[in-house]
Amino acid sequence: MRFLGFTLLLLVFFSCSKVEKNSLSLIDFVPKNASIIIKTSNLEDLKSSIKNSDFLDKFSKTTAYKHLENNLDYLKLLKPNGELLICFSNDEKDSLQFSIITKYTPQLFKSDSLKNYIEEKLTYKKQTLIKSTYNNNTFYSTVTDSIFLAASSKDLINTVSTNSYMNEELVKIYNSTSNDKTFSIIINANSPFVKSFFIEESLNLSAFTNYVAVDVDVNQDYIYMNGITKATDSTKILNSIFKNTIPQENQTQNITPFDSDGFMSFSFKNFKTIEGNLKTFKKKDSITSRLSIFDNIIEVGIIYQDESRAIVLNSIDFIDTEDALIGEQTVTETYRGVEIYSFSQPKLFVNTFSPLVNDINPNRYCILDNFFVFSSHLDLLQNIISNYQNKTTLNELDAFKNTKEQLSNASSLLLVVNNKSLKSILDKNFKDNLDDTFNNYSASALQFIYDSNFAHVNAIIKKSKIRATQNSVSEELNIKLASNILNKPQFVTNHLTNTKEIVVQDIKNNLYLISNKGKILWKKQLEGAVLGTIEQIDIFKNGRLQLAFATPHRVYVIDRNGKDVAPFPGNFNDEITQPLSVFDYDRNKEYRLLVTQGKNILMYDVKAQTVNGFNFNSAKDVIISQPKHFRLRGKDYIVFKTQNKLYIIDRVGNTRITPKTSTNFSNQPIFLYNDAFTTTTSNGQLISVDTQGGVATQNLNLGEKHKLEASSKTLVTLNENKLTIKTNSIELDYGTYTRPELFYIKDKIYVAITDLQTQKVSMYDSLGNLLPNFPVYGNSEITLDNIDKDNSLEFVTKGDANSILLYRIN
DSSP, X not given: OGGGTHHHHHHHHGGGOOOOOOOGGGGGGSOTTOOEEEEESOHHHHHHHHHTOHHHHTTTTSHHHHHHHHHTGGGGGBOOSSOEEEEXXXXXXXXXXXXXXXXXXXXXXXXXXXXXXXXXXXXXXXXXXXXXXXXXXXEEEEEETTEEEEESSHHHHHHHHTOOOOOHHHHHHHHTSOSSSSXXXXXXXXXXXXXXXXXXXXXXXXXXXXXXXXXXEEOSSEEEEEEEEEOOOTTSHHHHHSTTOOOEEOOGGGTSBTTSSEEEEEEOSOHHHHHHHHHHHHTOSOOSOSOOTTTTEEEEEEEEETXXXXXXXXXXXXXXXXXXXXGGOOEEEEETTEEEEXXXXXXXXXXXXXXXXXXXXXXXXXXXXTEEEEESOHHHHHHHHHHHHHTOBGGGOHHHHHHHTTSOSEESEEEEEOHHHHHHHHHHTOSSOOOSOXXXXXXXXXXXXXETTEEEEEEEEEOOOOOSOOOXXXXXXXXXXXXXXOSOOEEEEETTTTEEEEEEEBTTOEEEEEOTTSOEEEEEEOSSOOOSOOEEEOTTSSSOOEEEEXXXXXXXXXXXXXXXXXXXXXXXXXXXXXOOEEEOTTSSSOOEEEEEETTEEEEEOTTSOBOTTOOOOOOSSOOOSOOEEEEETTEEEEEEEOSSOEEEEOTTSOEEEOOSSOOOBOSSOOEEXXXXXXXXXXXXXEXXXXXXXXXXXXXXXXOTTOEEEEOSSOEEEEETTEEEETTEEEEOOSOOBOOOEEEEETTEEEEEEEETTTTEEEEEOTTSOBOTTOOEEOSSOOEEEOOSSSSOEEEEEEOSTTEEEEEEEO
């Protein structure tokens, strides 16, 4: 993965270069101090692949690339028929030098008719060389034993051509490379061009191994690498620490949040083995306290989130591991039902696992099934808990699943990074930061699998292709307010962008408008609690929307900047007892605002003036439902009810329909269902009134505490733990449920319900099928909509007491 640095530039440059086939003797001419060797058997294939690679194309504008392009301009002139090696090294003055090695053929180099080309013969240290100048760049070449050699300096060409040094380790690792891939790269770990493969710079390649050799397959959307790394030196991390260990199946991805920067994981079958190796490596007799916390651990993971870190221990016997922590069980807080404990040995992990673990000193931990998660960052622990509960870990992402297909299940060491960390690693290896973004590279991976004195290496950098439907439910935002939340959050429309934003109120009666990126746009103190749903209106008929709603003693109209729109708010001495009803009879923005106060209904226009001609005086009893407006067959109906009477009036308040029977009504809303005004009675019967006043009842066997939701053609009921959608019934676990909510979006029905007892939001289709990856964590009713301009739906709900959760259904 150092190709994610200096060598990537070489690859990009080769889209303007040449090469060819096979000769094992080429390795005999590699300079002794070569840092990087690139081998290819088909330069044209290499050129084509790199030219069409989205990833490598991002490097073509860097100054480092331009420097290589200038120095390797000579490659354009070569037409090899076989294998070709390009070697990079530093001279005594620490200047970059290159050499090219391939089998000589008459067609290899044709200088006839070349512009800007000059050559001359010279003798240097008793050797005949050709000095070539092309586009003001000079190189030297010769032929030795049918091998063509070219180099950027006379000393280097002399060293290469008279090289008697045979590095057996290099020869062996060279022979492990394939001729079938686009190219191969061999890296000397002591290379000055190589800094680090990892997020942690302390894990540099020179401390890790001796040589890395990988075959590279380049495609338009991916780069696959596989090969080996060799370490015979006992001072190297690979050979010393992982010696005699047996790689285990990595599971850190199962607890890593999808929005993390990535993770690193190392595994072993027996802790005693790696513990002994670490002692030997660090030349220490004792490196741990005698806690038995690690006795049943087979994997240690590090989760990265910005500058925060978390240590994960994967236990094969979580009961024994928990018992080993019996003295570390002081609960500091509880998050989503998970206890978070203090931890008194923050240096334990560095003392035990360095150099694999550095600068991580956790002071708290939590337990999630067989995972023990330690961190000094509470917000990271909470993020891990929430994503684990919501099943929105890295393992659930399609990008990671695609990456995982190219990896072995078990690793000695595994690094997985997102686009942000990938760019960070790349930036470490360039003097100038890359201007381009890597947003589509959301799960790149590097894997080492230890064997005797060497390890298999797999790496993948792949462009993520987002499918139309991923069926995942991801937590996009967790917005925390200063005070606890009073009511359910909902979406409102931003008329400037035609996207959705979030509006919510806290227990101090502050109203918030929050962008769909989580930014609080404004906060406004209200007189009291918002009643029901906030509506939007366009008072000035100019496309700019305002929020309209009632509190117990005010009617508000607020613009998108949080300012009151005059003459609102309207003040009311008597209590407003139902949510504000907003009617636009003819859809011409001549709004009517209906205010309910006990038995009375008051109608206002957008100037806060009472509407002349509305002559409904008073109901006989307290109105128990929000007045609603329906239009049916060209006629307007305003419908509401008291405990014993259903009122159906016209625009001016006159009775339009008198039901032919009366009953005791429930407190459930009124709906227009199958062209009839429909609600339920207190004893759970469905009652429908048609436009002639005819009354039909249906026994649905509902109890007194039932809940009702309906659209024009769909009826939804909840009775104890039985949810019925049309004729499809679902037996839910017993719990405390919100009223089911019905959403009709893009010709599809969604029914959502929240169990406040278990804090779970479930969503069903019209057939009663639970949607994939539900339930998720939530503590209130939800609002579902498409809040941005993609094809995915989002919903918002209450999380913890003071937090708002935004989920995406992918």
